[in-house]
Amino acid sequence: MFLEKTSPRDRRKGWIEVICGSMFSGKTEELLRRLKRARIAGLTVEIFKPNIDIRYSQTHVVSHDANSIASTPVDASGNIPLLCGNIDVVGIDEAQFFDPNLPEVCNLLAHQGIRVIVAGLDMDFKGQPFGPMPALMAMAEYVTKVHAICMHCGDLAHYSHRLTNNDQLLLLGETSTYEPLCRTCYHKAIQSNKPS
Ligand SMILES: Nc1ncnc2c1ncn2[C@@H]1O[C@H](COP(=O)(O)OP(=O)(O)O)[C@@H](O)[C@H]1O
Numbered sequence: 104m105f106l107e108k109t110s111p112r113d114r115r116k117g118w119i120e121v122i123c124g125s126m127f128s129g130k131t132e133e134l135l136r137r138l139k140r141a142r143i144a145g146l147t148v149e150i151f152k153p154n155i156d157i158r159y160s161q162t163h164v165v166s167h168d169a170n171s172i173a174s175t176p177v178d179a180s181g182n183i184p185l186l187c188g189n190i191d192v193v194g195i196d197e198a199q200f201f202d203p204n205l206p207e208v209c210n211l212l213a214h215q216g217i218r219v220i221v222a223g224l225d226m227d228f229k230g231q232p233f234g235p236m237p238a239l240m241a242m243a244e245y246v247t248k249v250h251a252i253c254m255h256c257g258d259l260a261h262y263s264h265r266l267t268n269n270d271q272l273l274l275l276g277e278t279s280t281y282e283p284l285c286r287t288c289y290h291k292a293i294q295s296n297k298p299s
């Protein structure tokens with residue numbers, strides 16, 4: 104389990120944490136856990152998400168287990184620093200949907216002494232790296248990969264298999280549209296979807 108760095112002599116030293124994995128792997132739960140602990144520690148926390156993420160709520164970050172925290176929806180990563188005056192910790196969910204500038208924005212905030220915690224899908228439904236996530240993972244001090252349970256065999260899952268024929272990258276959804284699968288079951292599912 105990720106434990107916060109205690110830095111009594113470095114209170115203004117920032118860093119980046121990334122929480123990544125497939126859908127249903129617990130990214131949002133882990134983000135909420137870290138943010139709630141930061142608040143318990145008396146730190147000021149601000150939470151952002153892309154404004155296209157309206158799956159469960161327009162204004163809150165909500166996990167599949169219905170845990171939630173109020174957030175500010177933004178349409179571009181460049182708006183985040185404008186809303187971060189006097190903030191100790193910044194949380195960002197659904198980072199895969201942000202523009203390519205998000206890693207630089209996170210770097211800027213971390214250089215300013217802010218702890219930045221970013222959660223997002225590392226791969227899209229095709230198994231390809233998703234949006235700004237690979238760059239964020241490269242730039243972060245700490246990367247935590249969490250895993251769901253494969254819906255076909257019960258092993259650890261790290262793919263998000265899409266259950267519909269829609270080929271667009273952006274398709275909001277939950278259990279009726281996606282299932283987490285392990286490598287073996289994902290490849291079997293993809294092969295059986297291919298026209299023969
Ligand atoms: N196949 C699955 N594997 C693991 N958790 C699942 C699965 N299906 C549903 N869940 C639920 O999803 C929760 C995680 O939700 P959440 O943190 O929102 O995930 P993520 O943000 O990674 O999509 C788990 O605590 C569990 O209750």
Ligand SMILES: Cc1cn([C@H]2C[C@H](O)[C@@H](COP(=O)(O)O)O2)c(=O)[nH]c1=O
Nearest residue numbers: 126127158227228263272273274275276
């Ligand atoms: C794989 C994949 C997912 N999405 C969408 C589906 C959900 O609305 C979010 C991911 O949410 P979660 O918190 O990780 O469960 O992303 C998408 O648009 N495209 C994809 O390829």
Ligand SMILES: [Zn+2]
Nearest residue numbers: 253256285288
């Ligand atoms: Zn499996």
